[in-house]
Amino acid sequence: xxxxxxxxxxxxxxVEYVAKLAKLEFSEKEKEEFTYQxxxxxDYFKKLNExxxxxxxxxxxxxxxxxxxxxxxxxxSLAHDEVLFNSKYVKKGxxxxxxxx
Amino acid sequence: xxxxxxxAHEAISLIKKKRITAYxxxxxxLNQIDKADNxxxxxxxxxxxxxxxxxxxxxxxxxxxxxxxxxxxVAVAVKDIIITRGTETTCGSKILKSxxxxxxxxxxxxxxAAGAIIIGKTNMDEFAMGSSTExxxxxxxxxxxxxxxxxxxSSGGSAAAVAADETFIALGTDTGGSIRQPASFCGMVGxxxxxxxxxxxxxxxxxxxxxxxxxxxxxxxxxxLVMKVxxxxxxxxxxxxNLEVPDYLKSCQAGIKGLKIGVPREYFIEGIDPEVKxxxxxxxxxxxxxxxxxxxxxxPHTEYSLPAYYLIATAEASSNLARYDGVQYGYRADKYxxxxxxxxxxxxxxxxSEVKRRIMLGTYALSSGYYDAYYLKAQxxxxxxxxxxxxxxxxxxxxxxxxxxxxAFKLKEKIDDPLTMxxxxxxxxxxxxxxIPAISLNCGYSKNNLPIGxxxxxxxxxxxxxxxxxxxxxxxxxxxxxxxPIE
Numbered sequence: 001x002x003x004x005x006x007x008x009x010x011x012x013x014x015v016e017y018v019a020k021l022a023k024l025e026f027s028e029k030e031k032e033e034f035t036y037q038x039x040x041x042x043d044y045f046k047k048l049n050e051x052x053x054x055x056x057x058x059x060x061x062x063x064x065x066x067x068x069x070x071x072x073x074x075x076x077s078l079a080h081d082e083v084l085f086n087s088k089y090v091k092k093g094x095x096x097x098x099x100x101x
Numbered sequence: 102x103x104x105x106x107x108x109a110h111e112a113i114s115l116i117k118k119k120r121i122t123a124y125x126x127x128x129x130x131l132n133q134i135d136k137a138d139n140x141x142x143x144x145x146x147x148x149x150x151x152x153x154x155x156x157x158x159x160x161x162x163x164x165x166x167x168x169x170x171x172x173x174x175v176a177v178a179v180k181d182i183i184i185t186r187g188t189e190t191t192c193g194s195k196i197l198k199s200x201x202x203x204x205x206x207x208x209x210x211x212x213x214a215a216g217a218i219i220i221g222k223t224n225m226d227e228f229a230m231g232s233s234t235e236x237x238x239x240x241x242x243x244x245x246x247x248x249x250x251x252x253x254x255s256s257g258g259s260a261a262a263v264a265a266d267e268t269f270i271a272l273g274t275d276t277g278g279s280i281r282q283p284a285s286f287c288g289m290v291g292x293x294x295x296x297x298x299x300x301x302x303x304x305x306x307x308x309x310x311x312x313x314x315x316x317x318x319x320x321x322x323x324x325x326l327v328m329k330v331x332x333x334x335x336x337x338x339x340x341x342x343n344l345e346v347p348d349y350l351k352s353c354q355a356g357i358k359g360l361k362i363g364v365p366r367e368y369f370i371e372g373i374d375p376e377v378k379x380x381x382x383x384x385x386x387x388x389x390x391x392x393x394x395x396x397x398x399x400x401p402h403t404e405y406s407l408p409a410y411y412l413i414a415t416a417e418a419s420s421n422l423a424r425y426d427g428v429q430y431g432y433r434a435d436k437y438x439x440x441x442x443x444x445x446x447x448x449x450x451x452x453x454s455e456v457k458r459r460i461m462l463g464t465y466a467l468s469s470g471y472y473d474a475y476y477l478k479a480q481x482x483x484x485x486x487x488x489x490x491x492x493x494x495x496x497x498x499x500x501x502x503x504x505x506x507x508x509a510f511k512l513k514e515k516i517d518d519p520l521t522m523x524x525x526x527x528x529x530x531x532x533x534x535x536x537i538p539a540i541s542l543n544c545g546y547s548k549n550n551l552p553i554g555x556x557x558x559x560x561x562x563x564x565x566x567x568x569x570x571x572x573x574x575x576x577x578x579x580x581x582x583x584x585x586p587i588e
Contacts, residue, residue, distance in 0.1 A: 010465065014465075015461070018461055018464050018465045018468060019461065021464050021468060022419060022448075022460050022461060022464040023423075023426075023441070023444040023445050023448050024445060024448055024449050024452075024457055024460065024461070025445045025446070025449045026449070026457075034457075034458065034461060037458060037519055038458075038461060038462060038465070040520060041411070041462065041519065041520055042462075042465075044408060044520060045408040045411070045412060045475070047404070047405065047408050048405055048408050048409065048412075048478050048479065048482055049478075050405075051402075051405060051482060051485065053478060053481035053482060053485070056481040056482075056484050056485060057481070057484055058477055058480030058481045058483070058484060059480055059481075059483040059484040059487055060310060060480060061310060061340075062296050062310070062487060062534075062535060062536030062561075063295075063296055063297045063340075063342065063536055063561065065297070065340075065342060067339070068339040068343075069339075070336055078203050078204070082203040083203070083429075085201065085203065086199075086200055086201060086203075086429065086430035086431070087428070087429055087430060088433070089428075089433065095428050095429055097428055097440060097443070098437065098438075098439050098440050098443055099439070099440075100440050
């Protein structure tokens with residue numbers, strides 16, 4: 001896929017910013033690769049601008065349905081040890097994380 | 102012939118008639134996995150002892166003259182994105198390696214209650230992001246019809262396992278074609294139900310407004326049987342609708358005389374393999390012979406489906422995958438300085454490159470200043486695509502298209518070019534955007550002996566009509582019944 005790199009939609013600096021938002025980090029090589037690939041994908045996505053959608057309502061859910069609510073009743077939930085079972089970092093019945101403050 | 106080569110309904114009938122025990126069938130299934138799976142690599146986990154134990158329990162019920170549930174003794178393989186209590190569920194990702202879910206997905210409980218036996222978990226593209234199963238952190242699955250080719254994806258392990266007779270039935274999930282495209286590449290039947298038909302409680306989320314669970318089977322009868330079991334409202338999933346579930350098997354028995362079929366002209370574009378086109382045209386002649394009326398129809402916004410889909414799916418994915426932070430379950434990086442660096446290192450080491458690419462794309466599309474230009478625009482285009490289908494269904498009962506523009510491609514052929522890979526889903530993606538049901542089934546073979554799939558698309562919650570059309574085609578297509586050449 002050919003991309004005119006002179007007209008970048010997303011720059012390497014923006015890739016770094018988006019990575020920070022997404023809590024991801026990349027090597028220099030990966031940053032270059034992602035910048036190139038995201039540009040070619042976003043360039044293809046420009047196709048959507050051919051359509052005039054000013055008067056079109058957006059669709060978030062395809063099936064129109066009422067909001068279904070369950071009865072407000074206490075039901076059994078997972079046991080404490082089952083909740084902690086999948087972490088190697090547990091102390092005194094809590095999940096352990098690095099110091100926050 | 103070994104017993105694993107039967108269809109599920111044939112196996113059930115033999116068990117009920119006491120001609121064969123569920124245990125004998127399960128032994129043949131496990132033998133086939135031992136023989137074939139080192140080549141195909143469809144399974145990530147196999148529940149050997151548990152499967153044999155449950156088969157014995159079914160046999161005990163038969164012996165005691167008890168009423169048998171509808172899927173008694175049937176082996177089911179489950180895509181590793183659906184959680185199974187006590188059985189490792191990885192989603193094809195390093196970030197969930199060793200994750201043991203504390204509860205079952207609703208579909209698992211429903212299958213178990215119907216007598217089905219969960220024999221194992223199947224390989225997939227990481228977090229269902231891919232069209233070839235090459236994005237699995239645990240290595241690719243191979244297509245049983247040609248081991249140098251992909252089985253399709255993302256439910257590639259499920260489709261390959263059914264095709265190789267390693268299971269009778271498999272569950273897959275379909276966000277943009279991930280049941281139908283691999284079913285087509287492996288010559289099997291795959292159905293994506295209407296959005297809201299099957300509960301997604303316990304399905305690890307990729308793109309919540311698109312994801313659905315559905316069956317991959319050897320024939321339409323088996324597909325109907327599974328759909329009856331897994332469909333219906335679930336209080337644990339507020340997007341599952343409270344509608345009656347029809348007896349799909351019974352609906353299949355009627356003919357299709359007078360059925361109105363639309364064939365969308367936009368699907369016969371540049372890039373479609375002439376063999377796929379040829380097989381489809383032959384299939385349409387059979388529908389005509391069975392009394393259906395076929396006309397060309399237009400779905401004018403088809404070409405906008407792919408960009409709209411990738412914006413919506415990646416935006417939703419970037420939000421859904423924020424939960425993988427290394428705190429409560431799954432992978433956590435060994436070395437980090439503070440909380441923020443723990444998140445970053447965990448996620449960067451735990452996710453594969455396609456997942457990171459989609460999280461980046463989605464985060465960008467939702468980020469301040471770009472939301473209207475990308476995400477909102479895509480949702481508006483989604484409305485136009487849905488309206489195309491609404492209009493077409495004002496005139497036609499079903500639509501027929503190819504499932505994929507080509508038969509199975511080679512391993513590594515498209516993996517380095519994400520956009521080319523995305524284009525393999527152009528016929529399946531619009532269906533997810535509209536939320537309607539569609540089934541893929543085999544309609545012929547290429548000269549390289551690769552299966553070619555046909556897609557039948559229906560109205561919202563009208564799985565009955567697409568199953569009936571598929572069943573009628575299957576019974577009358579005069580196709581040679583082939584098995585993949587693995588021994």
